[in-house]
Amino acid sequence: MKARTLRPVAIARGARINVALLALLFIAFFTGWIAFAFATAPARWSLDVHAAGGLAILALLPWKSMIARRGLDRPRAGRWASILLGILVLITLIAGALHSTGLLVYWGPLSAMEVHVGAAIAAVPLVAWHVFARRVRVRPTDLSRRNVLRAGALAVGAAAAYAGTEMLVRASGMPGAVRRFTGSYEAASFQPDRMPVSSWMFDAVPQIKPSAWRLSAGGREWSYDELFGFDDRLTATLDCTGGFFSTQDWAGVRLARLIGSAAGLSIRVVSATGYGRRFPIESSSSLLLATRYGGQALDPGHGFPARLVVPDGRGFWWVKWVSRIEVDDVPHWWQSPFPLQ
Numbered sequence: 001m002k003a004r005t006l007r008p009v010a011i012a013r014g015a016r017i018n019v020a021l022l023a024l025l026f027i028a029f030f031t032g033w034i035a036f037a038f039a040t041a042p043a044r045w046s047l048d049v050h051a052a053g054g055l056a057i058l059a060l061l062p063w064k065s066m067i068a069r070r071g072l073d074r075p076r077a078g079r080w081a082s083i084l085l086g087i088l089v090l091i092t093l094i095a096g097a098l099h100s101t102g103l104l105v106y107w108g109p110l111s112a113m114e115v116h117v118g119a120a121i122a123a124v125p126l127v128a129w130h131v132f133a134r135r136v137r138v139r140p141t142d143l144s145r146r147n148v149l150r151a152g153a154l155a156v157g158a159a160a161a162y163a164g165t166e167m168l169v170r171a172s173g174m175p176g177a178v179r180r181f182t183g184s185y186e187a188a189s190f191q192p193d194r195m196p197v198s199s200w201m202f203d204a205v206p207q208i209k210p211s212a213w214r215l216s217a218g219g220r221e222w223s224y225d226e227l228f229g230f231d232d233r234l235t236a237t238l239d240c241t242g243g244f245f246s247t248q249d250w251a252g253v254r255l256a257r258l259i260g261s262a263a264g265l266s267i268r269v270v271s272a273t274g275y276g277r278r279f280p281i282e283s284s285s286s287l288l289l290a291t292r293y294g295g296q297a298l299d300p301g302h303g304f305p306a307r308l309v310v311p312d313g314r315g316f317w318w319v320k321w322v323s324r325i326e327v328d329d330v331p332h333w334w335q336s337p338f339p340l341q
Contacts, residue, residue: 102175113243192294197301
């Protein structure tokens with residue numbers, strides 16, 4: 001039996017689909033990264049583009065499945081990696097849809113958002129491998145007027161589909177209708193006893209005795225009782241990257257009081273676990289080191305003895321179990337966009 005040969009037209013069409021999918025995956029990752037990083041305006045528009053990009057990927061999957069079937073007919077090294085990449089992309093799309101509609105917000109100990117993000121991150125090295133192992137050359141004809149119009153039609157169609165799904169979610173009263181502009185769902189606002197506990201990555205909850213704990217800040221050490229005596233107050237929303245948000249009344253001390261007249265470019269807030277984030281020194285008066293929320297002392301899961309409150313900052317900026325506050329001349333942007341531990 002003769003091996004089946006592919007017509008040049010089919011090969012060219014397959015190449016265009018692969019290039020389009022690669023571009024859409026890049027857009028989805030970039031906009032997802034922006035939405036993950038901000039709890040302010042950038043998250044709103046980036047999530048719109050992110051969701052439309054996901055629908056565009058979904059629209060191209062039937063054509064991609066035909067390309068994949070042809071590939072499976074030919075023995076190739078690394079086939080397992082291509083199959084795993086396809087599975088991860090499907091998991092990412094399904095988990096994202098479940099979270100945005102609210103049909104499944106939590107799956108056991110994990111949220112649908114955590115599954116969505118985790119599968120996307122796991123797919124990144126496989127996408128990089130696929131680009132180098134299955135190279136597709138972009139030809140001048142791929143940028144022809146017809147193909148540009150096709151790309152525009154796909155973008156318009158995906159945007160219209162996203163608008164339609166959002167209207168359907170709201171009209172049908174699905175849980176997704178009440179999610180925040182960051183995509184997060186409200187959880188126990190002004191109910192501190194029911195507020196979810198979350199930590200970045202694998203940062204475990206330390207057991208700290210208040211009598212032995214000291215905060216190093218402003219050239220001196222502060223005891224727990226000294227900090228508990230401050231009563232600066234702030235109502236702020238913790239918007240967790242795991243997919244929930246919770247608004248609470250926080251009380252403690254503004255960082256400006258603790259660092260005093262210390263000079264420098266940035267403030268580094270460090271946890272007892274070694275976790276830390278850096279902030280511009282100009283923000284010291286807006287940052288609160290909280291010892292209480294909702295009129296009661298923090299519990300260990302929520303940062304006892306003291307945690308940072310960062311208005312308009314995603315949850316990973318809200319450093320818990322703070323042990324040191326340092327002022328130095330390192331710029332605040334001289335750090336990874338997301339914590340590495």
